[in-house]
Amino acid sequence: MAGFVKAFHLILVMLLMGGMTGLILLNLKKPQTYHILRYRMVSGLLWLLLLTAITGTFLVYPRHFNFHTHWIIAAYLLVTVCGALFLYLYRQQRGFAQGDLSYSLSSLCLERISLFLSTFVFLVLIHDAVLKQTFF
Numbered sequence: 297m298a299g300f301v302k303a304f305h306l307i308l309v310m311l312l313m314g315g316m317t318g319l320i321l322l323n324l325k326k327p328q329t330y331h332i333l334r335y336r337m338v339s340g341l342l343w344l345l346l347l348t349a350i351t352g353t354f355l356v357y358p359r360h361f362n363f364h365t366h367w368i369i370a371a372y373l374l375v376t377v378c379g380a381l382f383l384y385l386y387r388q389q390r391g392f393a394q395g396d397l398s399y400s401l402s403s404l405c406l407e408r409i410s411l412f413l414s415t416f417v418f419l420v421l422i423h424d425a426v427l428k429q430t431f432f
Contacts, residue, residue, distance in 0.1 A: 298358035305351040335389040381414040
């Protein structure tokens with residue numbers, strides 16, 4: 297059973313990385329268009345992040361780890377940071393899709409910074425999970 301959960305967890309991680317990459321490329325191409333598509337992509341990324349965290353939680357005890365392991369604590373912290381950034385993007389894209397917000401240079405810069413920061417956080421998370429240690 298743990299092997300199936302681990303395989304599902306890794307598939308979710310790859311889908312999450314692909315979705316984040318697609319969202320970055322879509323944002324770099326034409327930031328003032330495709331509001332509905334980006335809104336739905338961020339919504340899907342939030343669900344993928346939640347499912348990835350749940351499957352990762354189910355993998356802790358069958359793999360003989362505990363929740364006090366340093367890289368697992370770092371993983372939960374980084375998932376929380378990434379989730380907060382995705383929630384910010386979700387609220388912003390929802391406002392653009394509904395026509396409540398208009399693009400300005402500051403909103404575009406904040407959106408790009410949060411996308412790149414969430415990608416960096418996720419790459420650090422993958423590093424910690426693979427090597428089973430933190431950077432620090």
